[in-house]
Amino acid sequence: MARLPLKQLLQENPKKVLVLDGGQGTELERRGIEVANPIWSTIPFIDESFWSESSVERKIVKEMYSDFIKAGAEALMTVTYQASFKSVSDNTSIKTLSGYDSLLTRIVDFSRGCIGEDKYLIGSIGSWGAHICREFTGDYGPNPETIDYYEYFKPQLENFNKSSQIDLIAFETVPNIHEVKAILSWDNTVLSKPFYIGLSVGDNGLLRDGTTMAEIAEFIKSLGNKINPNFTFLGINCVSFNTSSNVLASIHELLPDMPLLVYPNSGEVYDSEHKIWLPNGDKSNTWDLVVKRYIEAGARLIGGCCRTTPQDITEVSEAVKKYTK
Ligand code: MET
Numbered sequence: 178m179a180r181l182p183l184k185q186l187l188q189e190n191p192k193k194v195l196v197l198d199g200g201q202g203t204e205l206e207r208r209g210i211e212v213a214n215p216i217w218s219t220i221p222f223i224d225e226s227f228w229s230e231s232s233v234e235r236k237i238v239k240e241m242y243s244d245f246i247k248a249g250a251e252a253l254m255t256v257t258y259q260a261s262f263k264s265v266s267d268n269t270s271i272k273t274l275s276g277y278d279s280l281l282t283r284i285v286d287f288s289r290g291c292i293g294e295d296k297y298l299i300g301s302i303g304s305w306g307a308h309i310c311r312e313f314t315g316d317y318g319p320n321p322e323t324i325d326y327y328e329y330f331k332p333q334l335e336n337f338n339k340s341s342q343i344d345l346i347a348f349e350t351v352p353n354i355h356e357v358k359a360i361l362s363w364d365n366t367v368l369s370k371p372f373y374i375g376l377s378v379g380d381n382g383l384l385r386d387g388t389t390m391a392e393i394a395e396f397i398k399s400l401g402n403k404i405n406p407n408f409t410f411l412g413i414n415c416v417s418f419n420t421s422s423n424v425l426a427s428i429h430e431l432l433p434d435m436p437l438l439v440y441p442n443s444g445e446v447y448d449s450e451h452k453i454w455l456p457n458g459d460k461s462n463t464w465d466l467v468v469k470r471y472i473e474a475g476a477r478l479i480g481g482c483c484r485t486t487p488q489d490i491t492e493v494s495e496a497v498k499k500y501t502k
Pocket residue numbers: 199200201202203218254256258301349350415482483
């Protein structure tokens with residue numbers, strides 16, 4: 178069954194909450210793919226051997242999608258978070274724009290083949306900071322306003338814009354206000370299909386660069402009807418599980434009419450000194466509880482980010498069913 182256009186689905190079903198998949202990068206790692214390299218989880222697609230039917234890595238990616246779908250995911254992301262033209266051309270043998278474009282098209286078409294026609298495919302784009310591992314600090318240097326964000330995103334955006342397989346473009350883990358402003362300054366010639374912004378927010382409830390949610394909301398309101406009509410969701414991703422529902426509620430209070438999205442990390446806490454993940458100390462926080470709060474706070478797209486697995490998505494989808502009845 179073919180899917181309805183995303184915007185139509187949301188408009189015709191005001192209570193519909195879409196279940197997203199979990200963290201593809203960490204899930205592939207959990208399944209045995211070595212992702213520690215500058216283009217992270219996109220690495221398996223670079224070697225020509227991936228495209229042969231017998232490839233083990235190809236099987237792993239397919240199974241990951243199939244397991245997220247069995248868990249209840251209705252929208253799944255391409256594994257292209259760290260696959261900007263700059264990252265790919267600086268770190269692999271693919272150096273030309275046309276070679277890059279072919280790579281993305283291959284990944285997108287393969288991902289569509291894995292998920293089928295009835296699910297939504299989201300084109301993942303990591304923030305500018307992701308290519309220098311700054312998505313959790315927001316430190317974009319002394320003149321973040323002078324960075325040419327469009328130049329950086331253009332090749333990936335153009336591919337996703339023209340692809341009939343991509344339903345929604347995701348700017349993920351955006352930590353800096355100047356980047357948010359740049360993305361929202363682009364009209365529908367630059368961003369010609371539904372898109373969202375996932376903010377990278379700390380436990381203090383601030384964008385990683387220190388900007389308050391109120392400043393972001395004011396900026397969005399100031400755009401008035403000049404805002405790109407394809408701006409479909411605002412929200413947070415790769416944020417801590419325990420604080421995510423409070424942050425989302427604060428955005429909802431400021432922008433009550435904006436459809437929101439949220440996909441936090443698993444409840445584990447990263448110990449950067451020992452480079453290990455520790456279990457969630459706060460047992461009172463369950464998916465059932467946070468999903469209930471997300472829905473109360475206007476979330477229309479809910480899933481998991483780093484270290485979340487199909488088991489997490491099963492719990493998310495059960496809670497979504499329960500609280501959207
Ligand atoms: C660092 S956040 C990563 C988000 C991306 N969608 C992934 O899980 O692969």
